[in-house]
Amino acid sequence: MLLYIQFDSEVPIYQQIKNQIIRAIASGELKLGEDLPSVRQLAADIGINFHTVNKVYNQLKQEGWVVIHRKSGVMINPDLKAEKTKEYIEYLDEIIKNISAEAYLRGVSKEEFMNIVEKNYDSYNVIKGD
Amino acid sequence: MLLYIQFDSEVPIYQQIKNQIIRAIASGELKLGEDLPSVRQLAADIGINFHTVNKVYNQLKQEGWVVIHRKSGVMINPDLKAEKTKEYIEYLDEIIKNISAEAYLRGVSKEEFMNIVEKNYDSYNVIKGD
Amino acid sequence: MLLYIQFDSEVPIYQQIKNQIIRAIASGELKLGEDLPSVRQLAADIGINFHTVNKVYNQLKQEGWVVIHRKSGVMINPDLKAEKTKEYIEYLDEIIKNISAEAYLRGVSKEEFMNIVEKNYDSYNVIKGD
Amino acid sequence: MLLYIQFDSEVPIYQQIKNQIIRAIASGELKLGEDLPSVRQLAADIGINFHTVNKVYNQLKQEGWVVIHRKSGVMINPDLKAEKTKEYIEYLDEIIKNISAEAYLRGVSKEEFMNIVEKNYDSYNVIKGD
DNA sequence: GTGGTCTAGACCACC
DNA sequence: GTGGTCTAGACCACT
Incomplete structure (x- = not known):
């Protein structure tokens, strides 16, 4: 999954990441149960502080979009x-x-x-065969 | 015109005021050329500092929604x-x-x-007979 | 002499009037020694407070553009x-x-x-036969 | 970059700062993409309140001269x-x-x-080799 | 009376 | 650390 971050945007970086992850779930690009990159991996890929990614994952967890396991890392909530x-x-x-x-x-x-x-809306609302 | 402000919202007060003024223009509640309350008056009505209202009016001016007269105060841009x-x-x-x-x-x-x-959208897009 | 005032301008009204009078002198529209309208007359013509015109005339006098006589009113400084x-x-x-x-x-x-x-510059810098 | 402020001028402080920044961009003293001091730093250097600098930066941003990053501060718009x-x-x-x-x-x-x-005009319009 | 400017200090969000 | 928001109060310019 590729993330496009606008560093000069008014929208905070953590919010941009959240938006794109939720959109990717809606579009089926991210399947339920799929693993997300580790905090440090994603931070390195984007070139940002890992605290920012941490914040994203914690908020996504609180809102029920992902589950976080101590060992296996972060995955899209399979029972979303x-x-x-x-x-x-x-x-x-x-x-x-x-x-x-x-x-x-x-x-x-x-x-x-x-x-x-x-x-x-239609771009998400498609019959997905997975 | 009545404004409803949520002081505990994540949305800044000045942004809430801006939103409601633009919505009031769209709905016809505020007519083009109509006067808005003075910064100090509106601030007192809402119970906030006048600098906050000042910021709203200045942003609305820079975005073209209102014009500010030196003496007579602020009005909805008649040539909006x-x-x-x-x-x-x-x-x-x-x-x-x-x-x-x-x-x-x-x-x-x-x-x-x-x-x-x-x-x-329809709530704004109506033929208004006044 | 006709004055065009933009009431919604950032430029103060008194400044707009000053500018136009000085430009009119430069263009020859106003001759040296020519009378200007009375404070109340000009204020009525433009539709503004006469205090504003008063301020203009006093500043123009201080800067040497006009002379003010108790009786005969205000005229462009003949010895400008x-x-x-x-x-x-x-x-x-x-x-x-x-x-x-x-x-x-x-x-x-x-x-x-x-x-x-x-x-x-050339619009002022013409041989004026008066 | 050095700023010379006249505190007793009729021109507001924030306007003087704006003017000098735009002139510095035109002269090449400030390069596109170059960082400006933080609001608090510049305010301290000049000896004024940081809100005044904040106002400058915000106006420059709205007029497109600079971009403001959430963390890294303010820089001359690289795509000016x-x-x-x-x-x-x-x-x-x-x-x-x-x-x-x-x-x-x-x-x-x-x-x-x-x-x-x-x-x-020529002081800005030069071929700059840097 | 109107808005504009500046100061001062607080707390918050982001990274 | 950065800027953003809000409060509070002062003084000024304009009409």
Whole structure:
């Protein structure tokens, strides 16, 4: 798995890594139960401090995306079933409110906006034979 | 115009205010050319320091949402024409990629996801008779 | 004489008025010894507070551009000979340093830059028959 | 890089710093990609509050002159390409109008005026071998 | 009255 | 260590 980090981005590095791992799970690039690189390995690959990777893995674990075994390292949670909680739906609604307001004011038509959303959702929502 | 601030949120206060003002412009609650409260007035209303509001207004000005008059204060830019730049569309695509990945993995169905998006976009995209 | 004021400009109104009066003197639109409108007249014409006009006239007087008579009002100094002081040349040099740096970095060629400067200087530097 | 600040100037401190940084970029004293001092370091060097420097850096960032990394601090934008927009040319023309009017009236000859302008532009527009 | 500038000091997030 | 956020209070410029 390749990670593309923008070091000059406003988005913190640890957040960029989290985003890309979650996207890779959604797209099937990372299978459930698959091993992730070790903290030091990934840090070296990207060229960042290993504390940053550590933070990523710990947050992913807390949110249920991965499991961490003392010995075997980190793997994508084989029993992954992230929950569609009420809080998450509220958060989702709130963030969509913000995004769609600016998109609307910037002249992104409804059709164009829905197309972007659908295209991206569909990129994950495929029948995966693994 | 009423602002609801979550003081315990991870989202900075000034960002919450910015979001809500842009949403209010999109929904028509704030008309083009309409005056906003003075920095000190709004700060007092919310119960925060006026420098925080000042920061909001200055950022909104630099992004073209409002104009600041020396005496009369701040108003929604009467000639508002936010641009649908290539950079903005790339930013939009990127953020939708992240959001839809998590939504998909949390079991938000395509139908449900598209409904949330459509509902929120439509809340701005209405023919307003005033 | 017509004044064009941009009320939403970063440049203070009093400064805009000063600039335009000095430019009008340089272009010959305002002759030496010519009367300027009264404070209240000009304020009413522009639609601003008369204190602002008062400030303009007082500064113009201090800098020697106009003379103020109790009765006859304000007129362009008939004996105008603004001085090319050492301080003024230093100020001029400093401001040109700032302007040309940004122009250069923004890709304004030397030819283009010199043309803009020459065109504007020449617009004043004409043989005026009055 | 040395900064000379006039504390008794009408020009705000943060503006003086901005001007000098942009001039240093134009003159090549600051190379693209070069690091700037940290906000606190520069503030201490000049003897001002770090918030003032912070404001400078943030404005320079929003105008595209520098990039701010989360950890490594601030550097001159390595991909700097300030644009010669229509708005900038209008601004430039307007400010030159004001400056040349006063220079003309103060007896700065066309030759002298053009010399000052050319000298300063040329100080940036040199083939730099480094 | 309005916003703009500057100072001072606190605490936090990131790496 | 870096910058980011927020508070608090002062003084100034403009209208």
